[in-house]
Amino acid sequence: MYIDVFNGDADGICALQQLRLVSPLDSLLVTGLKRDIGLLSQVSAGEGDKITVLDISLDKNRNALMALLDAGAEVTYFDHHFAGNIPQHPRLQRVIDTQPDTCTSLLVNEFLQGKHLVWAVTAAFGDNLFDSACEAARPLNLSNNKLALLKKLGTCINYNGYGASLDDLFFPPVDLYKKIKPYEDPFDFINEDDAYNILLNGYEEDMLKATTVNCESENESSAVYILPDTKWARRVSGIFGNDLAQKYPNKAHAVLTAKGKDRYQVSVRAPLRTKKGADKLCRQFETGGGRQAAAGINELPDSELDNFIAVFKQHFA
C-alpha cells in the first residue's frame, strides 16, 4: 500500500501535487488542519508499505516514524520544520533542510529536478517565502501578473489550512488536494475550479475584519495582536501574521486567537529581515513548535499570557 501523509497547507498540498504528477498512483491520503502535525501516529503500516511524508516536523513524529520503520515500512520524508536528531535507518530516505529560505515544496522540486516548478513556486508563496518564490520562479519567465496570481493562489491554499477544526475551513484539506490533483497547470485550476474564488473571497473578507483589530502591545522590534474566538479569526490568524511580517519586515509579530475563555492559540512570525527565532521561542512553551521564520503554540493558558508577551518581546528585542 502507498500512503501519502501531508500537511494540509499550501506547502504540503503542492509538494504532493508535484510528486504525484510525476508518479501517479492511488494512495491512502492522510492530512488534516495545518496544525495537525502529529499525522504519522494515524498511520498503520508494515512490510511492503511505502509512506511519503511531507511538511510535518520529524521531531513531532519521531516515535511514530521509528515504529513504522521497525514494522517494516519504507518511508520517504521531505520537510523543513525543526527536526532535532535525524535518525538513520536503511528504510528511511530523508530530504530535510531547515534553512529559513526553503520549504518542503522547493525541496521536492529539487528532488524532481524542476519538473513541476510552478507548483513549488505556489507553495513558497503560501509559506510566506516571497523572495524564495520569486527567485525559484525565474526559469518560468512568468509575467508579473501571472506571478501575482500564483502568490494569491499560494496564499489562498495556505489560508484554507488554518482553523481549530475542519468546521472552520472552506474545504477539508484532503478535498482541496483532490480538486487540485487533476491540474498540471495551476492557472488552469484558478480558471476552472470554483475553489479558488471561494477561498479568495473568504480570505479578503476575513482580512478586512482582522485589520480592524487594535494592536495589544507594540514596540520598535515587536507587536502583539489578539483576535476574538470566532471562525473568521481562526481562519485568518496565520495569514494575518504573514501579512504583518511582509509589511513590517524589521518586526516580530505574535497573533493570538482566543480559544474559549482561558486559552489562546498563538502564531509567531520572526522578522522577515532575519527569518530566525520563531521556533526557538515557541518551543519554550509546552505545545509550541514550527520553523525558524514561522512557528506557533497550540494552547497558551491565559495565566501565561503576560509571561508569553514578556518573553516574546525580549526574545526579539
Ligand SMILES: [Mn+2]
Ligand atoms: Mn511548509
